[in-house]
Structures are given as C-alpha cells and as structure tokens.
Amino acid sequence: MRVGVSRERRxxxxxxxxxxxxxxxxxxxxLEVLIESGAGTAAGxxxxxxxxxGAELVAELELDALDVYAxxxxxxxxxxxxxxxxxxxxxxASPASELPTVRALAAAGVTAFAxxxxxxxxxxxSMDALTSQALIAGYRSVLEAAMRLPRFFPLYMTxxxxxxxxxxxxxxxxxxxxQAIGTAKRLGARVSANDVRPAxxxxxxxxxxxxISLDLEAAEASGGYAKELGDDRAAMQRALLAPHVAASxxxxxxxxxxxxxxxxxxxSQMVAAMRPGSVVIDLAAESGGNVEGxxxxxxxxxxxxxxxGTVTLVGLKDAASAMASDASRLYAKNVANLLELMTADGVVxxxxxxxxxxxxxxxxxxxxxxxxxxxxxEAEGAA
Amino acid sequence: MRVGVSRERRxxxxxxxxxxxxxxxxxxxxLEVLIESGAGTAAGxxxxxxxxxGAELVAELELDALDVYAxxxxxxxxxxxxxxxxxxxxxxASPASELPTVRALAAAGVTAFAxxxxxxxxxxxSMDALTSQALIAGYRSVLEAAMRLPRFFPLYMTxxxxxxxxxxxxxxxxxxxxQAIGTAKRLGARVSANDVRPAxxxxxxxxxxxxISLDLEAAEASGGYAKELGDDRAAMQRALLAPHVAASxxxxxxxxxxxxxxxxxxxSQMVAAMRPGSVVIDLAAESGGNVEGxxxxxxxxxxxxxxxGTVTLVGLKDAASAMASDASRLYAKNVANLLELMTADGVVxxxxxxxxxxxxxxxxxxxxxxxxxxxxxEAEGAA
Numbered sequence: 001m002r003v004g005v006s007r008e009r010r011x012x013x014x015x016x017x018x019x020x021x022x023x024x025x026x027x028x029x030x031l032e033v034l035i036e037s038g039a040g041t042a043a044g045x046x047x048x049x050x051x052x053x054g055a056e057l058v059a060e061l062e063l064d065a066l067d068v069y070a071x072x073x074x075x076x077x078x079x080x081x082x083x084x085x086x087x088x089x090x091x092x093a094s095p096a097s098e099l100p101t102v103r104a105l106a107a108a109g110v111t112a113f114a115x116x117x118x119x120x121x122x123x124x125x126s127m128d129a130l131t132s133q134a135l136i137a138g139y140r141s142v143l144e145a146a147m148r149l150p151r152f153f154p155l156y157m158t159x160x161x162x163x164x165x166x167x168x169x170x171x172x173x174x175x176x177x178x179q180a181i182g183t184a185k186r187l188g189a190r191v192s193a194n195d196v197r198p199a200x201x202x203x204x205x206x207x208x209x210x211x212i213s214l215d216l217e218a219a220e221a222s223g224g225y226a227k228e229l230g231d232d233r234a235a236m237q238r239a240l241l242a243p244h245v246a247a248s249x250x251x252x253x254x255x256x257x258x259x260x261x262x263x264x265x266x267x268s269q270m271v272a273a274m275r276p277g278s279v280v281i282d283l284a285a286e287s288g289g290n291v292e293g294x295x296x297x298x299x300x301x302x303x304x305x306x307x308x309g310t311v312t313l314v315g316l317k318d319a320a321s322a323m324a325s326d327a328s329r330l331y332a333k334n335v336a337n338l339l340e341l342m343t344a345d346g347v348v349x350x351x352x353x354x355x356x357x358x359x360x361x362x363x364x365x366x367x368x369x370x371x372x373x374x375x376x377x378e379a380e381g382a383a
Numbered sequence: 384m385r386v387g388v389s390r391e392r393r394x395x396x397x398x399x400x401x402x403x404x405x406x407x408x409x410x411x412x413x414l415e416v417l418i419e420s421g422a423g424t425a426a427g428x429x430x431x432x433x434x435x436x437g438a439e440l441v442a443e444l445e446l447d448a449l450d451v452y453a454x455x456x457x458x459x460x461x462x463x464x465x466x467x468x469x470x471x472x473x474x475x476a477s478p479a480s481e482l483p484t485v486r487a488l489a490a491a492g493v494t495a496f497a498x499x500x501x502x503x504x505x506x507x508x509s510m511d512a513l514t515s516q517a518l519i520a521g522y523r524s525v526l527e528a529a530m531r532l533p534r535f536f537p538l539y540m541t542x543x544x545x546x547x548x549x550x551x552x553x554x555x556x557x558x559x560x561x562q563a564i565g566t567a568k569r570l571g572a573r574v575s576a577n578d579v580r581p582a583x584x585x586x587x588x589x590x591x592x593x594x595i596s597l598d599l600e601a602a603e604a605s606g607g608y609a610k611e612l613g614d615d616r617a618a619m620q621r622a623l624l625a626p627h628v629a630a631s632x633x634x635x636x637x638x639x640x641x642x643x644x645x646x647x648x649x650x651s652q653m654v655a656a657m658r659p660g661s662v663v664i665d666l667a668a669e670s671g672g673n674v675e676g677x678x679x680x681x682x683x684x685x686x687x688x689x690x691x692g693t694v695t696l697v698g699l700k701d702a703a704s705a706m707a708s709d710a711s712r713l714y715a716k717n718v719a720n721l722l723e724l725m726t727a728d729g730v731v732x733x734x735x736x737x738x739x740x741x742x743x744x745x746x747x748x749x750x751x752x753x754x755x756x757x758x759x760x761e762a763e764g765a766a
Contacts, residue, residue: 046691131542276427326535326546
C-alpha cells in the first residue's frame with residue numbers, strides 16, 4: 001500500500017510527518033512510502049536522506065492514488081475532498097475547530113485518524129502526539145521567557161554581589177507545564193506551580209517545584225485532563241493566584257481544556273501588578289489564551305501599575321514547529337506507531353475492536369465516529 | 384562631591400551605570416548623586432526608585448558641574464571635551480579603538496578610569512566589569528543557541544523514543560566561555576571545550592565538560608589572558624579543531640585578545656561541514672569575530688557542504704545589554720566599588736600608589752597613563 005507524506009503548506013509550519021527513520025519503520029511493515037520533495041527540509045532532512053531510507057520522492061503527491069496520507073496540520077476541506085474513498089489519513093485534525101474539514105472527510109468516505117483523539121492509556125503513549133508536542137512546547141516556553149527576561153534564571157554569587165534566582169510560576173501542570181517546570185529548574189530558577197487537578201501536586205513536587213495550594217474544589221475530568229470551573233470558582237481562583245503572579249519574574253500558563261476555549265486564569269490587572277521587566281508566556285494563546293490581552297504570535301507590552309516599566313506578554317504560537325527537527329522526530333514516530341498498530345502483512349486495515357484505533361478515528365465510511373464532533377456538526381446544521 | 388550618572392545615548396544600550404542600590408552605596412560614602420531622568424528605565428529602575436534611594440533627578444546633566452561622571456559605553460570626544468579639568472570618569476573606554484576620545488579626555492585634563500584596565504588581581508575582582516559582563520554574555524550565548532537550534536539540549540527518554548542530548552563545543556574558556564559551558568551543562572547538553580591556555584583544562588573539567596587537547600604549544604600571556612598564536616600554529620589549531628566542530632550541534636566561540644582583533648578560529652569551510660540546523664554563536668563578533676563570515680548583530684545562514692540545509696551563524700552583539708537588569712546590577716556595583724576605593728571623607732581622590740587605581744587610570748592631568756594606548760596615539764600622530 002502507498003503511504004504519502006506531504007510538504008506542509010501552512011505558513012510557519014516547519015515539521016514533517018515522516019523522517020528517514022520512520023520511513024524505514026513503515027517500509028519494514030511492507031508499505032511503500034512517497035515523500036513530496038522538500039517535505040523535510042525545514043526539519044533538517046534532505047530528499048536524499050529519504051531516498052536513502054527507501055522512500056520514493058515525488059514533486060507533488062497524487063492524492064487520489066494514495067492508500068494512506070500522513071500529515072501534521074489539519075487538512076483543508078479541498079485536500080480532504082481529493083482523497084479516494086477508503087483512504088486512511090493520520091495527523092492532527094483539530095476536530096473541535098475544523099468542522100468543515102471533518103464534513104469533507106466524511107463526505108469523501110475517508111477513514112481519518114486524529115492524533116488528538118488517541119486515548120491516554122499506557123499502550124497508546126507511543127502514538128500520543130499531543131504529549132510529544134507538548135513536551136517541546138513546555139521546554140521552549142522557558143527558553144522564550146529566559147530570552148526576554150532582563151535577568152538571570154540561576155543564582156549567581158559573584159565578586160560584585162549575589163544575584164538571587166528568578167522566580168518562575170507555572171499555571172497548568174500537564175505535560176507542557178511539567179516540562180516547563182523541569183526546564184526552569186534545570187536553568188536554576190526558583191519554581192512554583194498550580195493546577196486544578198489534585199493529582200498534580202505530587203507531580204509538581206517530583207519535579208522539584210513548590211505546589212501552590214489554592215483551597216479550591218478539585219476539577220479533574222476523565223483521561224487526566226482538567227475540566228472547566230464554574231464562574232465563581234474561576235474568579236476565586238484568579239483572586240487566590242494574584243499575589244503569586246505579582247511575586248513572579250516569569251509566569252508560564254499552559255491550561256487547556258480539550259475542545260473548549262482556554263480558561264482565563266490571569267487578568268490584565270494581575271499582569272500589571274508584576275514587576276517591570278517580568279515576562280508572561282501564554283502557551284494557550286492559540287486557543288484563546290489563559291491571560292487577558294494575549295495575542296497569538298505577538299509580544300504585547302503591558303505597563304506596570306506602578307508606572308515604572310512594562311511586562312512582556314508573549315502569545316506563544318507554533319512552539320513545537322520552532323524546534324522542527326526533534327518535534328518531527330517524535331511526531332513521525334507517533335504516526336508510524338499508529339500505522340504499525342493497524343498494519344498486518346503490508347496492509348493497513350483499521351480494526352475498530354481495538355480501543356486505540358476506535359478512539360482515534362474521526363471519520364469512517366461516511367460517518368463521523370467521534371461523538372462530540374458529530375454532535376457539533378449536527379448542532380451547526382440545525383442552527 | 385557631585386557624581387553624575389547619564390542616560391546612555393548609544394543605540395541598543397539598555398544598561399545604566401548606577402542602580403538605586405549603588406546610589407545608596409555612593410551616598411553612604413558622603414557623595415551626592417545626580418541621575419539623568421529615564422537613565423534606568425530600560426534596566427527596570429524608575430526615576431522614583433532613584434529618588435527614594437536619595438539621588439537628585441535632573442533632566443540633563445550639566446557636565447562641567449560634575450566632579451565624577453559614571454557611564455557604561457565609551458564617551459564621545461564631544462562629551463569628554465565638556466567635562467571640567469580634574470573631573471573623574473569611570474566606565475568602559477575601549478581604549479584600543481576609541482583613540483579620539485582618549486585624546487579628548489587627556490586634552491580636557493580629565494582623570495579617566497577605564498574599567499577594562501582594572502588589574503586582574505583578587506582585590507580588584509569586585510570592580511572588574513569585563514568579568515561581570517562576560518558572565519552575562521556567556522550565559523546568554525547558550526540561550527541564543529538553544530532558541531535557534533531545532534533540537535532539544537537535554538536527553539529525553541519518551542514513549543516515542545529517546546532523543547540524545549545536543550553536543551555543544553565552546554572555544555575559549557575564559558569567563559564567558561566557562562559560563563557558556565556551565566549554562567549548556569545546566570540545560571543538559573553534552574559539552575566539550577578548548578582553550579590555548581593550559582590552565583583552562585582543569586577549569587573546563589571542573590564545570591563538567593570535556594577538555595579537547597590539541598597538542599599545540601601553549602599560549603598564555605600575563606593576567607590570565609590568551610596571547611596570539613603564530614600563523615602556522617593558528618592554521619594547525621583550525622585543522623585540529625575541524626572534526627570537533629563538524630560533530631557539534633552548537634559551537635560557541637569566545638576567544639578574545641585584549642586590544643587586538645579576535646583570532647580566527649573557524650573557517651567558512653569548517654562551518655559548512657556541520658550538520659543542517661546547527662548553530663554557531665560568535666561572542667567575539669564585535670571585535671572582528673572568531674568565525675569567518677560573522678556579521679555582528681546579524682544571523683547569517685551558511686549552506687552546508689552536503690547541500691541538505693544551512694547552519695545559522697550568529698554574530699552576537701550587545702549580549703550584556705540584552706539582560707540590562709542584572710547586567711546593570713553588576714556593572715553599577717563595579718563602578719561604585721572602584722569609586723569607594725578612591726573615596727575618603729566624601730572626597731574622591733585617586734591615589735596612584737594603589738596598583739588598582741594606577742592600573743585602571745587611562746588619562747590624568749593631560750597625560751595618557753596607559754602605556755599601550757599612549758604608544759598607539761603616538762604612532763597615529765607619527766603616521
């Protein structure tokens with residue numbers, strides 16, 4: 001069967017859905033691999049490296065001749081419509097926000113797998129692209145903060161006096177948050193963190209950071225994700241966080257709720273109460289932001305309440321793509337592992353009796369299989 | 384006596400020669416301190432903070448009414464000419480490259496102290512601005528590299544496979560180089576280093592990095608600085624370094640020779656032999672560069688020899704200024720400590736019997752006291 005890997009078309013996207021290593025894995029399964037010329041350039045892989053791994057290089061993929069289509073960013077409805085009936089796609093699909101594409105995939109009879117839907121169970125960890133890409137975003141958020149902070153992260157004892165370590169506060173202690181905590185600790189900062197999920201206190205402590213207890217009702221949904229707080233609780237959460245935010249040199253926010261806009265954790269007033277020169281990195285900027293006033297892809301200078309300077313509010317965007325080489329290495333492996341799960345004797349044949357395959361499937365045979373997405377499409381049709 | 388602190392005029396300069404803390408120190412010595420309004424803004428210090436520390440804020444300093452003038456960047460000849468006879472200046476002076484200013488300082492009868500000339504002895508460490516600012520440049524060089532590298536610095540063991548740590552090579556293991564080594568180690572990279580001074584092998588090892596022995600004749604001058612290699616030796620050094628450069632993900636060069644252009648350690652060919660996506664940070668860019676093709680203040684993309692991508696060559700500039708808050712904290716302390724050494728009963732009166740005072744003095748009473756600079760001016764006059 002023919003697996004096609006496209007050159008990503010979206011502006012600023014530098015990742016690729018296969019590396020020479022993952023090509024070898026796919027070929028080992030008995031699959032043919034076609035790579036669009038230049039697909040790996042931004043991630044550090046030449047056409048020659050793919051050819052050496054056994055892939056066929058093509059100027060442009062003929063979509064209707066593919067059995068499997070591997071991609072990074074969600075497809076456009078036009079691309080989805082050009083796939084043949086029964087073709088399998090594997091990639092990120094952002095089902096909550098890309099309903100037109102979901103409709104197009106269903107209409108084309110495509111069997112589409114959304115990596116966002118891979119169940120969070122041990123057996124599927126090696127296919128979990130949300131986790132692998134969040135690892136990168138968390139690491140990178142600390143670099144972005146350190147570059148903008150006019151201060152050191154570590155403690156320094158010098159002949160001209162002692163410089164105290166920077167104070168870093170991380171809100172949201174999922175994969176990205178824990179990674180941010182670990183990286184900030186590595187760099188020598190004093191780190192504290194908060195999350196609405198009670199299980200996170202131990203995880204935060206195990207990374208060497210201080211967990212901030214807010215005395216709020218816990219909010220944990222299935223799969224280890226956070227659930228939304230009611231309005232009252234959310235306001236109380238902000239009030240309790242305010243003094244911790246004001247005392248930080250760096251604030252990193254990573255709170256996301258799958259399929260919903262990001263929760264507002266930090267108001268403009270809380271940002272303005274920070275010291276001049278402080279830095280806020282909002283990792284949730286692309287889904288609305290955890291911080292009031294965030295602009296995805298931009299730095300916003302927020303004047304401090306004391307009139308002495310500004311706080312830099314960074315709406316982080318494409319964080320994983322900025323480290324395209326390692327991001328692609330992990331992503332391509334996630335894609336290949338999911339395909340491996342569905343392949344036997346050189347044939348990709350999804351078995352919906354497998355909970356990972358069933359859970360990750362977005363559309364199949366004209367049907368939207370993911371219930372929340374099907375409901376969203378129905379609601380849209382009724383409106 | 385009246386000490387004036389200016390708002391720095393040079394584009395991109397964000398540091399300031401006094402902080403509220405150092406103002407308190409100077410006032411404690413019985414000095415008056417005048418601060419130009421806005422002088423500390425970019426370093427995070429409001430006018431109010433200086434006023435609270437006891438300084439007088441002025442819209443613009445009246446230079447001819449000052450007894451002491453503290454600054455960061457070398458003065459212009461015009462500024463030097465406006466100072467009164469017998470006034471004391473303390474700041475960076477770049478005597479090797481700013482001869483017109485040195486002449487103007489001498490002509491005005493100014494007693495000018497150049498922080499670059501502070502002797503490298505234990506007692507003067509707290510006044511050594513080259514060291515304090517190099518600390519910042521070394522730390523920052525690693526952040527600049529990590530931001531541009533499409534890979535992680537640390538080792539990661541993930542469900543989607545193991546990512547090996549990045550390999551970092553540091554050339555020049557002075558203050559900045561050792562700090563780069565320490566910071567790259569903190570971030571989890573595999574670090575090796577080389578320096579022409581034999582003493583550096585132990586220092587490199589003590590930071591947890593691998594010292595690369597090149598089997599070259601040692602080259603150490605007085606004061607712990609490196610001396611220039613002959614042409615043959617320099618070519619051999621490059622040949623021996625080439626395989627180490629090619630094997631690195633990140634190369635950081637920090638080799639400087641006081642008063643001389645930076646030595647060329649790495650040719651374009653050596654850069655082109657690195658892997659696609661690799662990053663080179665040239666900390667010596669402002670003094671000519673250790674790497675062929677460096678442009679101070681710019682990123683240059685160098686195509687790799689294998690045609691598969693590019694290496695990013697960064698001519699780092701104003702590295703300390705980019706971390707203006709901590710850079711100013713240390714710099715201001717250096718300035719205040721040197722002034723404290725020269726002050727008794729509220730009077731700044733340099734005692735040239737003190738080797739630190741004598742060593743740091745550039746001009747006094749119409750005479751250029753620093754012999755190499757005096758010789759350079761004489762040579763220029765004779766030409």
